[in-house]
Amino acid sequence: MTKNWVFLSLVFLLMNCSSKEEEIYTPVAYNLEIPSLFAQKLIAPIIPANNPLTQEGVALGKKLFFEKLLSKDKTQSCATCHNPKKAFSDSQQFSVGIDGNQGFRNAMPLFNLAWNFNELFNWDGSEFSLENQAFEPVRNPIEMHETWKNVAEKLQNHPQYPTLFKKAFGTSTIDSVLITKAIAQFERTLISGNSKFDRFLRGETSLTPEEENGFNVFMDEARGDCFHCHGSNNNPLWTDNLFHNNGLDKTFTDLGLGAKTGDPKDNGKFKSPSIRNLAFTPPYMHDGRFTTLEEVINHYSEGLQFSPTIDPLMKKVSQGGVQLSAKDKADLKAFLLSLSDVEFINNLAFKNP
Amino acid sequence: MKPIYVLVLLTFLFNSCEKKDCCVDFDPVTVTVKFTHNWDGTPINQNDFDNFKFTTENGELISIELLRYVVSNVTIGQINKKYQLINVGENTGTEIVLNQVPQGNNFVKFRFGFADVDNLDGVYQDLNSSSFNVPMMMGGGYHYMQFDGKYKDTNNQDANFNYHTIRAVNLSNPINLILEDTSFEVEIGTFEFSKNTTIEIKMNVAEWFKNPNLWDLKVLNTVLMPNFNAQKMMNENGKNVFSLGKI
Numbered sequence: 001m002t003k004n005w006v007f008l009s010l011v012f013l014l015m016n017c018s019s020k021e022e023e024i025y026t027p028v029a030y031n032l033e034i035p036s037l038f039a040q041k042l043i044a045p046i047i048p049a050n051n052p053l054t055q056e057g058v059a060l061g062k063k064l065f066f067e068k069l070l071s072k073d074k075t076q077s078c079a080t081c082h083n084p085k086k087a088f089s090d091s092q093q094f095s096v097g098i099d100g101n102q103g104f105r106n107a108m109p110l111f112n113l114a115w116n117f118n119e120l121f122n123w124d125g126s127e128f129s130l131e132n133q134a135f136e137p138v139r140n141p142i143e144m145h146e147t148w149k150n151v152a153e154k155l156q157n158h159p160q161y162p163t164l165f166k167k168a169f170g171t172s173t174i175d176s177v178l179i180t181k182a183i184a185q186f187e188r189t190l191i192s193g194n195s196k197f198d199r200f201l202r203g204e205t206s207l208t209p210e211e212e213n214g215f216n217v218f219m220d221e222a223r224g225d226c227f228h229c230h231g232s233n234n235n236p237l238w239t240d241n242l243f244h245n246n247g248l249d250k251t252f253t254d255l256g257l258g259a260k261t262g263d264p265k266d267n268g269k270f271k272s273p274s275i276r277n278l279a280f281t282p283p284y285m286h287d288g289r290f291t292t293l294e295e296v297i298n299h300y301s302e303g304l305q306f307s308p309t310i311d312p313l314m315k316k317v318s319q320g321g322v323q324l325s326a327k328d329k330a331d332l333k334a335f336l337l338s339l340s341d342v343e344f345i346n347n348l349a350f351k352n353p
Numbered sequence: 354m355k356p357i358y359v360l361v362l363l364t365f366l367f368n369s370c371e372k373k374d375c376c377v378d379f380d381p382v383t384v385t386v387k388f389t390h391n392w393d394g395t396p397i398n399q400n401d402f403d404n405f406k407f408t409t410e411n412g413e414l415i416s417i418e419l420l421r422y423v424v425s426n427v428t429i430g431q432i433n434k435k436y437q438l439i440n441v442g443e444n445t446g447t448e449i450v451l452n453q454v455p456q457g458n459n460f461v462k463f464r465f466g467f468a469d470v471d472n473l474d475g476v477y478q479d480l481n482s483s484s485f486n487v488p489m490m491m492g493g494g495y496h497y498m499q500f501d502g503k504y505k506d507t508n509n510q511d512a513n514f515n516y517h518t519i520r521a522v523n524l525s526n527p528i529n530l531i532l533e534d535t536s537f538e539v540e541i542g543t544f545e546f547s548k549n550t551t552i553e554i555k556m557n558v559a560e561w562f563k564n565p566n567l568w569d570l571k572v573l574n575t576v577l578m579p580n581f582n583a584q585k586m587m588n589e590n591g592k593n594v595f596s597l598g599k600i
Contacts, residue, residue: 042481
């Protein structure tokens with residue numbers, strides 16, 4: 001009898017000890033390095049209270065971002081369509097999924113996502129929050145074409161992941177919620193804020209006369225008038241993160257935001273992408289129809305198409321656009337390229353581990 | 354008992370008596386300044402956006418697609434809110450809550466846009482994050498209002514307008530800009546506050562096109578930011594836009 005009590009007591013103590021060990025493990029907070037211009041000019045980035053950044057969570061998210069087990073046939077990861085060397089975009093007009101099926105929109109680049117204040121992601125704003133966005137590609141039949149149940153099982157049976165999840169989230173039981181949380185943590189660390197133009201704004205370099213005139217074209221309401229949708233020296237995101245019909249088509253084969261909201265007034269509206277890193281992110285527009293920046297600039301200068309939902313900021317639509325001179329076009333391109341952040345695309349912290 | 358103790362005791366009793374007997378609550382109150390929007394009396398809400406349903410005094414049928422503006426120095430007596438961005442389409446920022454307003458008579462006023470002293474380039478993070486800035490080549494600082502939409506032109510075709518109000522700028526000499534503060538103060542009046550209160554401030558959007566300058570959208574439609582005279586006219590029309598609503 002006494003022996004039994006001793007044994008039970010020992011078991012109890014052991015269990016107690018083990019559960020305490022799990023409880024007391026605390027991941028280390030991740031210090032997000034915010035560029036000085038962002039800190040000076042913008043409100044704080046969005047970090048959900050239920051998914052704070054931790055060193056372990058970000059490291060796990062990075063590993064998962066490059067993990068091909070997320071796809072059904074283990075051939076594709078997030079990075080397949082969001083290549084770090086392309087500012088996390090795809091140089092193909094439409095990405096190709098594991099079954100050889102093409103998508104119908106160009107893969108968006110990924111950076112400065114924590115400053116997307118409305119938290120609407122994708123070209124059509126179809127996903128609210130980064131965590132929710134990360135759910136979609138895995139189960140999309142024309143992308144990774146996998147089930148989350150299978151992904152969780154594959155990772156659960158992996159020699160490293162259970163331990164990594166335990167370190168990041170305090171549990172070695174893997175599920176889709178924790179996977180997407182980790183990926184979202186990594187994505188929030190993808191910060192691009194050190195282009196030549198950023199250095200110019202910090203007083204560390206000067207612009208060429210062409211870049212300077214290009215910036216003026218960008219900011220001049222009577223010429224480019226780009227700043228109303230694409231930020232400025234005071235909004236270093238270089239996007240308003242809102243949805244506009246920028247006059248690409250007279251009629252729509254892709255309704256964009258309208259397909260999400262069901263409101264015909266939103267037809268043909270797509271998210272304004274940031275104009276950072278354009279050097280690395282061709283082709284351009286939601287459907288990747290333009291392969292060069294010249295084509296993009298020509299569109300706004302002479303190529304606008306009227307449709308009922310065209311944004312009022314598209315000027316001189318009846319004349320095709322703002323009618324920039326050849327020099328202003330070339331200089332505008334020079335300015336746009338000054339927003340290329342080479343350090344970002346070469347950042348080892350964002351490379352495949 | 355010494356006289357001093359008697360005095361202290363009496364003072365205590367007197368104070369105690371005053372609080373209990375007079376039953377008058379002098380606690381400060383909360384006043385909410387609520388901005389509403391109408392077109393010559395017809396309320397405008399989110400559902401009215403992006404539809405051709407309003408006609409200007411000059412006879413142009415228009416749609417409203419974006420309407421957002423800043424009010425600053427929203428003041429009730431000595432209580433003040435520095436600024437707030439109101440976005441009518443998103444129905445955000447329309448209520449400004451001022452706490453700790455003393456009971457009694459207080460003067461109510463606000464400014465449409467920013468006075469020059471507050472119209473500082475790039476200093477307001479929330480407005481930067483909302484891309485409400487004015488390029489430095491046009492004097493910097495912030496928009497007062499962005500009002501975008503479409504109108505039917507002479508051929509009954511849709512055409513765009515950008516009725517953007519900013520500090521007027523004369524660009525004739527780009528290295529020596531001539532700026533003129535075209536924000537304006539709106540004085541609502543003096544009111545007695547004895548309890549928590551909501552004051553409605555009505556913006557009649559039609560007035561932007563009406564009085565004293567009859568606005569012809571076929572002439573003045575886009576690229577109005579660098580148009581000094583247009584900004585002066587907007588300023589003049591704006592002074593008839595706001596009025597007191599329900600209290």
